[in-house]
Amino acid sequence: MKVSTRLLAAFLGGLLLSGPVAAQDEEPLVIATASPSGVYHVVGRALCRTLEMPCRAQPTDGSSANLRALRRGELKLAFAQSDLHLYATLGTEGFQKDGPDESLRSVFSLHNEPFTLVARRDAGIHRLEDITGHNVNIGNPGSGQRGTMLRLMDAEGWSRSDFSSIHHLPADQQALELCHGNIDAMVYTVGHPNASVAKAIRLCDAVLVDVEGDIVDLLVDAYPYFTRAWIPADLYGPDQPAVHTFGVKATLVASADTDPDVVYRLVAAVFDDFERFKASHPALGVLTPEEMIRDGLTAPLHKGALRYYRERGWIEEDGMVPETD
Template structure:
């Protein structure tokens, strides 16, 4: 009798262990959706987290090196969905500028565009930098390799006819390090293509009384006129304090992109989740507050719309059945 009871006890224990293990194993079977963003200090990461909060599926906003790195990882099949600046979005689609060696990316797909990203020049107040041309001969942070800010700065340098020798030094710091380096006097200026308000910019202003400088001039006018992904932009007065004036500059748009191989149903559910609770999504950051669906499905998008996004836009009547094919 005792032997039978021991066997039954062992069987029951084994059954309980199996039941306990089955829950975590099942949960592990569903891999989370990863949305590649950029620096944790930037608006892209805030947007990525907001996107994850909208969709009812496991989701994680993943910090990365930035737009260029995201676009290349998408092409290699290492990512499903990512954020990228509209200028680099176009370069990757066509295989131009920094993507010449990669060639045109026929697998890149647009989902929607997002906030405006002004090109922001932040300088130490004592650096004697009052306009864009004053940064030559100085120590400037242009951003880490793979970042959107670096890509835009290199395009601007090319337009201005500047090379590295025109600067005392160009640094490659990521966005979450540049404010402290500015305050410590290790750099004179930093450039950042980002939505506002931004934590990195606010830190520089708060800790060492840094200032924002207008980015204007004939070259900027030519850039905006020549390239459709560049627009005139401004940073509103007072968002970094009562003494901060409005800043005039140029900028790009943030875009959400995917691979053509990304599951259409997944993209459809993400897009539907955003637009079905649009006000909640826009409330995630002030830079998102002025978004409209009409602009988001057209502006700043070079790659064809993803199948899943296209299905939703047509269901809502925002695109005609044959439009965007």
């Protein structure tokens, strides 16, 4: 009888231990974001909160780095700007040496990301053209804002020699360097409001600068992933005017090898409680499902996402998005 009791106790003890151990051993879903100070990371954490499975939003060097890591099979899900999303799909621009990424898949698009120019008030930068001759941070290698800034510089005919110095700081360091006077201006392709931009304005007396003109008009007209954008007045204080600029879309992408059931569960979690998801950040407040399954997406839809969209009647069997009244 004593032996049986000991065996039963050991068996029950094993059952109690097996739950936590199994949970600890389950590999979490990793969603690659960008700088911890940016909207990608906030939205990545919001996506993880929608899921009833282990999930982690992972800071990275940004869009280009995410797309390359997806191609190498190091990631399953990641955020990327819509312009770099297109370049990777087609194997153009910075991805020309890599060739087209036939394994890249779209999940959905998210918020608009205005190209944001922030300058020290005492730098004398009142318009885009004024940044030449100054110390400017264009973003770290692998970041989306760097890719957009290089495209803009090329369109303007600017080289690095047109600036006093070019810096390659990540987004979470640039506001501090602006405050210390080590840079005169910084660029950031990001949804608003943003903590890094707010810090520069609040602590360093920085200002937001319009990014517009003939060259910007040409870029918007020539490239479908660029769109006119603006930052609302008073978003960063009562004396902040509305800012006119251009921008891109944030997109969530995946590898074709990513488990379709995982992608389906993620998409369903977002759209089945859509209002709660939109409330996770002000930049998401104007999203609609119609735009999210269409705008800024150039890679084919992942089959897990496509399954959900077809079930909702948002996409027909031939892949077309039905027109709505």
